[in-house]
Amino acid sequence: MGERSNAEGIVYLVGAGPGDAGLITVKGMRCLEEADIVVYDRLAGPRLIQMAKPDAVKIYVGKRPDHHAMKQGQINQLLVELARTGKRVVRLKGGDPCVFGRVGEEAAVLKQHGIPYEIVPGVTSAVAVPAYAGIPVTHRDRASSFSVITGHETPERLEERVDWDELARATGTLLFLMGVGHIRSIAEQLMRCGRSQDTPVALVRYGTRAEQATLVGTLATIADEVERVEFRAPAVIIVGEVVLEREVMKWAESRPLFGQRVLVTRARAQSESFIRAIEALGGEPYEYPVIETKLPSDAARLADIEEALYEISSMDWLILTSANGVHAFMDHMKRVKMDVRKLASVRIVAVGPKTREIIESYGLIPDYTAEQFSQEGVFELLKDKVSAGERALIATADLARRWLRDQLQNEGLEVIDLDTYHTVLPDYEDYHIAELLLENSIQLVPFTSSSTVTHTLEMLKRHRVEDPVEALNRTAIFCIGEQTAKTALEAGLKIAAVSEASTMDGLLQAMLQWVQSHHQAAAWS
Numbered sequence: 001m002g003e004r005s006n007a008e009g010i011v012y013l014v015g016a017g018p019g020d021a022g023l024i025t026v027k028g029m030r031c032l033e034e035a036d037i038v039v040y041d042r043l044a045g046p047r048l049i050q051m052a053k054p055d056a057v058k059i060y061v062g063k064r065p066d067h068h069a070m071k072q073g074q075i076n077q078l079l080v081e082l083a084r085t086g087k088r089v090v091r092l093k094g095g096d097p098c099v100f101g102r103v104g105e106e107a108a109v110l111k112q113h114g115i116p117y118e119i120v121p122g123v124t125s126a127v128a129v130p131a132y133a134g135i136p137v138t139h140r141d142r143a144s145s146f147s148v149i150t151g152h153e154t155p156e157r158l159e160e161r162v163d164w165d166e167l168a169r170a171t172g173t174l175l176f177l178m179g180v181g182h183i184r185s186i187a188e189q190l191m192r193c194g195r196s197q198d199t200p201v202a203l204v205r206y207g208t209r210a211e212q213a214t215l216v217g218t219l220a221t222i223a224d225e226v227e228r229v230e231f232r233a234p235a236v237i238i239v240g241e242v243v244l245e246r247e248v249m250k251w252a253e254s255r256p257l258f259g260q261r262v263l264v265t266r267a268r269a270q271s272e273s274f275i276r277a278i279e280a281l282g283g284e285p286y287e288y289p290v291i292e293t294k295l296p297s298d299a300a301r302l303a304d305i306e307e308a309l310y311e312i313s314s315m316d317w318l319i320l321t322s323a324n325g326v327h328a329f330m331d332h333m334k335r336v337k338m339d340v341r342k343l344a345s346v347r348i349v350a351v352g353p354k355t356r357e358i359i360e361s362y363g364l365i366p367d368y369t370a371e372q373f374s375q376e377g378v379f380e381l382l383k384d385k386v387s388a389g390e391r392a393l394i395a396t397a398d399l400a401r402r403w404l405r406d407q408l409q410n411e412g413l414e415v416i417d418l419d420t421y422h423t424v425l426p427d428y429e430d431y432h433i434a435e436l437l438l439e440n441s442i443q444l445v446p447f448t449s450s451s452t453v454t455h456t457l458e459m460l461k462r463h464r465v466e467d468p469v470e471a472l473n474r475t476a477i478f479c480i481g482e483q484t485a486k487t488a489l490e491a492g493l494k495i496a497a498v499s500e501a502s503t504m505d506g507l508l509q510a511m512l513q514w515v516q517s518h519h520q521a522a523a524w525s
C-alpha cells in the first residue's frame, strides 16, 4: 500500500471477516480506510463500510429494495471499470475472499485486463462462527482435522461433487457453508455413508453478529429441528464431536448486551468511547450519524461572534454547553487570530465531564464543571457564585434553549448568548437502515440530545423509512435527561427509560438494566 507512483488503479480483494466489525484484519482495515471506492455486499456487513473515508464512493452490489443484487459478471466488469479510472478500489467480501468467495473469477478478470490486484485474507466464517458459539473446529481429543464443504448445490449435484464416503469415514469436523436449505439431504447422506446417527450437529446462524443463534441436535434429529424452529440461513453447519464442547466453552451469549444492536446517532468522532463500551459488553453498535456541525457562514452572525471575541478578556464567565460548542468556539478564536491567553482571567464553566475533557484538550482547565449535564445543572452550580453586574458569554448552538441566559439575566448579569455553530443533517446514503428497522434487527436506540431525536426522524425519512415513528417504536428507546425525553415523547416515541445520570455512562447503565429485565433468549439458542 502507501502512495502509488502513478495513476494506475488497483483492486484490493479484502476479507471482511464474518460480521463482527472487529474481526477484519489490520491490513484489511487500512485498505478500507484508504480506499477511493468500496464495493461490498450483504455479508460483508454495512457496519464496516462506515470505516471508509466519508468521501469514498460506496457501491452496494447486494440486494436493495429498489434493485436486484448485481450478477457476478457485472461485478467483475464493474471492478475493471472502476480500477481503470485510476482509483484505489476495495472489493470487500464476507469472511475470507478465497473461501467460497468467487475471488478466483474476479482476480482472473482483473488479470485479463492488466489491472493490478492484491488479496487480503480474512477470518473465515467456517472457523470464526463456530468459535463464537463455543465450538472449536479441532480439539485434542475430539477432532484432528476439519473440512469446509459447500452445501449450496442441489442434492444430486452435492452427491456428485462431494465424496460422502470419504467424509463419513473421516474422523474430523465437517463444516458446511451455504447448506441450511439442504440440511436434510446432508444429514441423510452422512448417515447413509456410515456416520452414526448420534453424531452431534450444530447450526450457527449469523455468527459474531447481534442475530447470532445456535441450534444443536444430532444427524438423526437436526433436519426436523431446523423445520420446527424455522431456522434460516445463513449459517455454518458443524458436524462432529467438537459440538459437545459448546456445553463448557459457550461464551458469547453470556455477555450482557449479547443480541443487541444499538443505533448510535452521533458521529464517530464523538462516540468512539460509547461504541467501544457497547462492544465490550457484547452489543453491536450500528453507526448512524444524524448530526453534522457547521460554523455559521452568514456575515452578520460572524460579525457578532467577532465582536464578542474581541471583548473576551473583559468577560467574567465563559460557559461552554457542549463538546461541539467548545470546538466551534476554539475554531472562531483561531479564525480571528485570538490568542487563548486572552482567556487568562475568564472563569470557564463546562456543562459536564465530556465538555470538560474537550476544553482540557485545548490546554484550558475549566474552573467549574456542572454535575448535572444541562442548562439547569449549570445554573444550579453558578447561582451562588455569580454577582450582579458581571459579564458572561455562553457559547452555544443555534437551536439551543435560552433558559440559562434568562436566568443569569435575572441575577443581574450582562449575558452574551452566542450561536457559535449550527447543526445540519449529514448528507450520506444508507441502504440498510430501513430493512434493519423493519426486520426488528435494531433493538436499542439511545438518544443523547433533543436534536438527535428530531434529526434521526428526519434522516430515516431520507433513507426510505416511511413511518419513522412506528419504526423506532419497534425498538427500546433511551433518553439522556428529561429534555431529550420530552422531545421524544412529543414526537410520538415510546420511551423505555430515561437515564438517571445525564452522561453516556448513565445511558449505558439504563440500557443494561432494561436488557437484563426484558431480554429473553430464544428457548433453543
Ligand code: SAH
Binding pocket: 018, 019, 043, 093, 094, 095, 096, 097, 098, 099, 100, 101, 123, 124, 125, 126, 129, 176, 177, 178, 179, 204, 205, 206, 207, 208, 209, 233, 234, 235, 236, 237
Ligand atoms: N467467504 C465466506 C463464505 C462465503 S459463502 C467466508 O469465508 O466466510 C456464504 C456462506 O458463509 C453462508 O451461506 C454461510 O454458510 C456462511 N457464513 C458467512 N458469514 C456467516 C455468519 N456470520 N454466520 C453464519 N454463517 C455465515
